Amino acid sequence: MEKEAQQFVWEGAIPLQVHLHDSEVTTLPPPSPALILAPRIGYLPLLCPQLKPFFSEALPPGVDTIWFEYKGLPLKWYIPIGVLFDLLCAEPERPWNLTVHFRGYPGHILIPCDGEDGVKWSYINSLKEAAYIIHGSSKNVMNMSHPDQVELWRSVMSGKLDTYNLISSKLKLGIIGDEFSGKLNPSPLKGQHSANDTEATAALKASRIPVRLYLWTVNEDFDDLEEAPHFDSWDQISYINRPVEFKTEGKYFTLLDAVKSILPELYPGSSNTMNTESKNEQKVEAEKESYPVIKLLRIQGIEPKMEIPFSWVVNNLMNPDYFLHICLYIKVPKPIGT
Amino acid sequence: MFFVCRSFIIFNIELKIINRETTLLDIRYRGGSSISLHCLQLHLLSRMISNTATCDGSLTSSDFHMAANAFADKWKKFNSDFPEWLWIDCSNRLGFAAHGVSDGYLSVQKVFFQTSLKEEHGECSSNDCEEPFDDATLSSGDDGHWYDFHLVYSSSYRVPVLYFHAYSSDGQPLNKDEIEKSLSTESVNVLKESKWTFITQEEHPYLNRPWYTLHPCGTSEWMKLLLAGENRTTENRMEQYLISWFSVVGQVFGMRLPHEMLKSAC
Numbered sequence: 373m374e375k376e377a378q379q380f381v382w383e384g385a386i387p388l389q390v391h392l393h394d395s396e397v398t399t400l401p402p403p404s405p406a407l408i409l410a411p412r413i414g415y416l417p418l419l420c421p422q423l424k425p426f427f428s429e430a431l432p433p434g435v436d437t438i439w440f441e442y443k444g445l446p447l448k449w450y451i452p453i454g455v456l457f458d459l460l461c462a463e464p465e466r467p468w469n470l471t472v473h474f475r476g477y478p479g480h481i482l483i484p485c486d487g488e489d490g491v492k493w494s495y496i497n498s499l500k501e502a503a504y505i506i507h508g509s510s511k512n513v514m515n516m517s518h519p520d521q522v523e524l525w526r527s528v529m530s531g532k533l534d535t536y537n538l539i540s541s542k543l544k545l546g547i548i549g550d551e552f553s554g555k556l557n558p559s560p561l562k563g564q565h566s567a568n569d570t571e572a573t574a575a576l577k578a579s580r581i582p583v584r585l586y587l588w589t590v591n592e593d594f595d596d597l598e599e600a601p602h603f604d605s606w607d608q609i610s611y612i613n614r615p616v617e618f619k620t621e622g623k624y625f626t627l628l629d630a631v632k633s634i635l636p637e638l639y640p641g642s643s644n645t646m647n648t649e650s651k652n653e654q655k656v657e658a659e660k661e662s663y664p665v666i667k668l669l670r671i672q673g674i675e676p677k678m679e680i681p682f683s684w685v686v687n688n689l690m691n692p693d694y695f696l697h698i699c700l701y702i703k704v705p706k707p708i709g710t
Numbered sequence: 711m712f713f714v715c716r717s718f719i720i721f722n723i724e725l726k727i728i729n730r731e732t733t734l735l736d737i738r739y740r741g742g743s744s745i746s747l748h749c750l751q752l753h754l755l756s757r758m759i760s761n762t763a764t765c766d767g768s769l770t771s772s773d774f775h776m777a778a779n780a781f782a783d784k785w786k787k788f789n790s791d792f793p794e795w796l797w798i799d800c801s802n803r804l805g806f807a808a809h810g811v812s813d814g815y816l817s818v819q820k821v822f823f824q825t826s827l828k829e830e831h832g833e834c835s836s837n838d839c840e841e842p843f844d845d846a847t848l849s850s851g852d853d854g855h856w857y858d859f860h861l862v863y864s865s866s867y868r869v870p871v872l873y874f875h876a877y878s879s880d881g882q883p884l885n886k887d888e889i890e891k892s893l894s895t896e897s898v899n900v901l902k903e904s905k906w907t908f909i910t911q912e913e914h915p916y917l918n919r920p921w922y923t924l925h926p927c928g929t930s931e932w933m934k935l936l937l938a939g940e941n942r943t944t945e946n947r948m949e950q951y952l953i954s955w956f957s958v959v960g961q962v963f964g965m966r967l968p969h970e971m972l973k974s975a976c
Contacts, residue, residue: 483913637804
């Protein structure tokens with residue numbers, strides 16, 4: 373399976389302009405903002421070693437616990453930076469202006485984070501969850517040797533894709549063997565799956581794909597992403613883990629098929645939905661106008677066409693935790709609850 | 711240590727056949743032997759599953775809804791002096807109606823645990839399991855803590871997950887240390903040896919806030935054991951699922967299901 377775009381994802385970075393929150397500035401003049409490139413696949417607390425020295429002189433005495441906010445919204449550190457950016461900046465803002473805090477951790481909104489260890493813990497937990505979805509067991513992750521665990525985590529932190537691929541291939545989490553991609557792209561490269569055909573067949577059968585959806589529903593319409601209202605609370609965003617059941621059924625499985633299987637409510641009348649049999653066509657037609665529509669679907673900063681093979685999307689655009697993180701803006705025509 | 715299962719809570723498991731159809735699991739916290747709830751490594755009883763493993767220990771989200779209703783009904787019937795479990799419907803949480811499935815979770819609020827009774831409680835021998843909730847009462851004394859429990863379905867692990875929120879009488883949330891202190895003495899002893907495990911803080915999937923939870927990664931394995939050997943119809947099995955599951959996780963908080971509830975499931 374070709375993974376040519378994976379390299380770009382791993383090299384992807386968001387330029388950040390990080391401001392120290394006013395309430396924590398004790399010096400005059402206040403420190404200038406820090407400019408820093410943050411890897412898409414990285415996590416915010418991992419920037420602490422670079423940001424702390426930059427701001428330390430301005431900080432009041434006390435214990436440091438780093439957290440970030442964007443326009444007043446505390447950022448969840450366990451969501452990869454690239455996903456936060458895709459989700460919260462409808463119209464990409466570069467550099468992305470974030471505010472950093474070292475005091476007053478909002479524990480009622482954010483899970484506590486004990487530095488790099490906490491992020492590592494969260495990453496491995498996520499990897500374990502992905503392994504469970506794919507294999508029905510987290511054993512491969514849990515049984516990793518200690519040096520492999522360390523090496524895997526380091527490769528994610530430092531963006532070393534070669535090392536990552538080498539170690540993660542031992543987990544046998546190669547998700548999709550899609551015969552149609554081979555036909556579309558007649559490259560002789562078969563990847564690691566060919567090493568063990570039984571393994572590949574088994575993976576093909578298992579075919580549950582770890583997907584995290586970040587879903588934002590808006591009531592008012594907007595044509596331009598610049599006009600999209602911004603978030604002020606996480607309550608506006610639904611965060612869902614729904615594994616995608618990968619089916620081929622004679623044709624290749626597209627991104628659209630995957631979205632349909634996760635959110636059948638967006639596609640009334642589709643054969644994938646569960647309770648269409650009782651509806652007559654006229655009714656479906658009438659209801660269509662009142663159905664929610666996707667305004668934006670963004671993965672790793674791009675808006676892929678819905679017709680492309682889902683296997684390509686997963687293999688190239690997934691995060692190192694084996695989850696495909698999808699940001700979705702959905703417009704609901706009527707106010708919620710009516 | 712690097713890994714997720716940094717340490718284990720130790721249990722003794724004793725499977726006790728009550729009659730032909732009912733298997734009562736009595737799990738006790740003890741210092742000496744070999745099972746972890748957090749990421750369960752069940753070595754034992756493999757003989758029992760090898761021939762009858764018709765269920766893989768997991769359930770679907772619609773099964774969960776069904777099991778949740780059955781659980782809430784039985785609970786109400788046999789624990790009428792205890793707060794009720796209510797199904798919180800979240801079908802509309804995406805801003806549009808969920809499709810074909812009832813999205814939501816099971817919730818019980820304001821469960822009071824009197825801390826002073828914890829000391830006397832200690833271990834549960836297999837004989838006194840018929841007196842449920844001797845330490846979880848509804849009295850309104852000050853020397854205790856309040857708990858909200860949510861049973862949430864995890865579509866990744868395809869099992870129920872227990873989320874909980876603990877607070878003192880004045881509404882202040884308890885931190886992890888305070889929660890551990892309010893657990894049974896034996897749990898506390900084990901937790902002392904294995905800091906920061908077993909209970910973790912994660913984002914509540916419906917509330918978008920940090921809640922405490924018992925990690926679900928081993929659940930399907932021990933549920934497979936619990937449900938093994940039972941010749942039930944699928945429907946019965948689903949009804950029984952949450953009851954069996956809660957008979958294990960409830961014990962972390964000293965809550966034991968009444969005997970009738972376990973029996974009536976058959």
